[in-house]
Amino acid sequence: MNKKLFYYTSVILILSTTFISFTHDDKGEPPVKAPFTRLDGICTNDWWNKKPNGIVDVKVKRSEVVAFGIYTLHNKVLKLSAQLFPLYPKETREVRLEIKTKGKWKEIQKRKINDIGWSALFRIENWDDTKDVPYRILHGESASFEGLIRKDPKEKNEIVMAGLSCNSNKGRTDWKRENIVKNINFQDPDIMFFAGDQSYDHREHTAAWLKFGLQFRETFRNRPCISIPDDHDVGQPNLWGEGGKKTSSKKGDNGGYYCDAEYVKMVERCQTANLPDPYDPTPVEQGIGVYYTSLLYGGVDFAILEDRKFKSGPNGKIPQIGPRPDHITDESYDPKSIDVEGLELLGKRQLDFLEHWGTQNKDKVKVVLSQTIFYGGAHLNGPKKSRLLADMDSNGWPQTGRNKALSLIKKAKAIHIAGDQHLATVVQHGIKEYEDGPWAFTVPAIVNNFYSRWWWPKDEKAGENANDILPWTGRYLDGFHNKITMHAYVNPDSPSNGGGYGLIRFNKKKKEVTLECWARFADVSNPSEKQFKGFPIVVKLDK
Numbered sequence: 001m002n003k004k005l006f007y008y009t010s011v012i013l014i015l016s017t018t019f020i021s022f023t024h025d026d027k028g029e030p031p032v033k034a035p036f037t038r039l040d041g042i043c044t045n046d047w048w049n050k051k052p053n054g055i056v057d058v059k060v061k062r063s064e065v066v067a068f069g070i071y072t073l074h075n076k077v078l079k080l081s082a083q084l085f086p087l088y089p090k091e092t093r094e095v096r097l098e099i100k101t102k103g104k105w106k107e108i109q110k111r112k113i114n115d116i117g118w119s120a121l122f123r124i125e126n127w128d129d130t131k132d133v134p135y136r137i138l139h140g141e142s143a144s145f146e147g148l149i150r151k152d153p154k155e156k157n158e159i160v161m162a163g164l165s166c167n168s169n170k171g172r173t174d175w176k177r178e179n180i181v182k183n184i185n186f187q188d189p190d191i192m193f194f195a196g197d198q199s200y201d202h203r204e205h206t207a208a209w210l211k212f213g214l215q216f217r218e219t220f221r222n223r224p225c226i227s228i229p230d231d232h233d234v235g236q237p238n239l240w241g242e243g244g245k246k247t248s249s250k251k252g253d254n255g256g257y258y259c260d261a262e263y264v265k266m267v268e269r270c271q272t273a274n275l276p277d278p279y280d281p282t283p284v285e286q287g288i289g290v291y292y293t294s295l296l297y298g299g300v301d302f303a304i305l306e307d308r309k310f311k312s313g314p315n316g317k318i319p320q321i322g323p324r325p326d327h328i329t330d331e332s333y334d335p336k337s338i339d340v341e342g343l344e345l346l347g348k349r350q351l352d353f354l355e356h357w358g359t360q361n362k363d364k365v366k367v368v369l370s371q372t373i374f375y376g377g378a379h380l381n382g383p384k385k386s387r388l389l390a391d392m393d394s395n396g397w398p399q400t401g402r403n404k405a406l407s408l409i410k411k412a413k414a415i416h417i418a419g420d421q422h423l424a425t426v427v428q429h430g431i432k433e434y435e436d437g438p439w440a441f442t443v444p445a446i447v448n449n450f451y452s453r454w455w456w457p458k459d460e461k462a463g464e465n466a467n468d469i470l471p472w473t474g475r476y477l478d479g480f481h482n483k484i485t486m487h488a489y490v491n492p493d494s495p496s497n498g499g500g501y502g503l504i505r506f507n508k509k510k511k512e513v514t515l516e517c518w519a520r521f522a523d524v525s526n527p528s529e530k531q532f533k534g535f536p537i538v539v540k541l542d543k
Helices: 003-019 178-187 205-220 261-272 347-359 399-411
Strands: 066-074 077-084 094-101 104-112 119-124 133-139 143-149 158-164 191-194 225-227 293-297 300-304 365-369 414-418 424-430 439-442 474-477 483-490 500-507 512-519 537-540
Touching: 066 133, 066 143, 066 205, 066 225, 066 293, 077 094, 077 133, 077 143, 077 205, 104 119, 158 178, 178 205, 178 500, 191 205, 205 261, 300 347, 347 365, 347 399, 365 500, 399 414
Parallel strands: 158 191, 191 225, 300 365, 365 414, 414 439
Antiparallel strands: 066 077, 077 119, 094 104, 094 133, 133 143, 158 500, 293 300, 424 439, 424 483, 474 483, 500 512, 512 537
C-alpha cells in the first residue's frame, strides 16, 4: 500500500473509533451507534459487553425488556411513552400498544423505538376519557408492561397530585423507594408530578432513568404523570440554558448546555415526550426542543414551565460578589447591581405563553409547575456552617424576570409548585408589596442526605406577621431583596432528614389548595401519623 494512503487511512480509523465504538459481539453483530462520545455508555454501542455498573443491570430477561410506560391525557389526546431496556442489534425495533375492550386485547398502534434512549411515543387522538381503559405495551414475543389509563376525573370535586423531586441514589440501601411508593398508592392521587433531578448520574441518563422507572413505576402505572428534567438530568450541577446555546464550562455559569445536544434531546425525549404538545414547538439553539405546555386534567389547569432553558447565566454579565459567579456572600452589595437590563428568566416565549394561559379556563383551579422556586429560599447550604446570602441557581434572580413571571401567575390566580431546593417551603410572594403575589410550595427532596439546605435567618428572629408554629416565619427579604412571607419550612433536622414528598389537594368548588408534606419513612396508613411541622396549609386562590 502507498505509505501516504496508509497514513491517511490509519488516521481516519483512529478518529472514527474515537467518535463511535465499532466493537462487535461474538456473533459478529454491529453495535448501536451513539452520536455522542463518553455519554450514556452503559446503554449504547456494544452495551452487552460492558462490565456491571453501579446504576442498574440493563441485561434483563427479554420478557422484561419493556421497563415502563408513562402517560398524560389532555383534551381527549393520550400520549404514552414506552421505555425499554437496551435491545440487541437483531431484535425488532417495533413496539406495540394494546387496550382491553369488551374483555379482549386489541392492538391500536405500533411505533418504532429510538436506539438513543430506547423509548417510543404513542399518540392517540379522540381518546374516550369517560372510562378506565387497561393498556399493555408489547415487544417481541414475550415482553409486556400493563397499566391503566384512568378516565378523566372531571366529576370529582377534589383532585390530588403527588409532587416529588431530587431522587439521589448516592449511598442509599433503600433504593427501591418502597415506603414512598406504598404511601402514595395508599393516598391514591389522581396525577403524579416529578419536578426534576430524577437522575444524578450526569453521564448515564438512560440507565439512571431506567432505575427511576423501576423505583416509581408503580405510582404512575395506573395514573397520569408529569415529569420534567432539571439540571442534573442533563448532566450539569446547575443550568442556565440561555436559549440552548453551547457552553464551554462544566459549571455552565456563563450560560448554555455542556453535554452534547443530542444527549440533551434524548433526556428531554425520554422524560417529556408524554406531555401534551408544546405551546410553541420551535426549537432553541443546537436544535434542542422545548416542552413548555399546558395540561387540563380533572378540571385543573396546569401550566408546565421550563425555568432553566431560557435563563441567563451570571458569569460575565454581572459583577462577581462572592467566591463564584453564582453565589453572593457580601451583605453590603447593591441588589440592583445584578438586575441588569437584558437578563432573561423565563424568556419572552414563556411569558407570552403564561399571559395566554392565564386568559383561558378562568373558571378552573390553575397551577404552575416548574423545576425551581422564584426566590432565594436557603440561608445555609451543604455543610451547615456554609452561609450563603443569595444563590443565582434559584429563580429569585434576575429580579425583574422573577417579578414578570410572578405577576402573570398572580393574574391567573394560580399557585406555583416546584422542587429542586432540597428544602420544603411554603411562601406567599411579594412583588411590589408583601403578599401581593402568588403562593408557592416547594416539595422536599426524595433523598436529602448528601446536600442539605436550611432556612435559618442570621438574626434567628421571626418576621412580621409570623405564625406561632415555627420560629422563623413571617415577612422577610431574601438575598436578592425580594419580598416573601414564609409560612412553613422543613429543615433537615426534621424526620427523614427533611426528605419526603408533597401531596397537593385542589378543591375546585372552594378554589382552595391544601398543601401536605410527608416524611419519606412515614406510615400514612396510620391515622395518628403526622406531617412535617407546619403542615397542612390551606391556600385560597381567589384572594
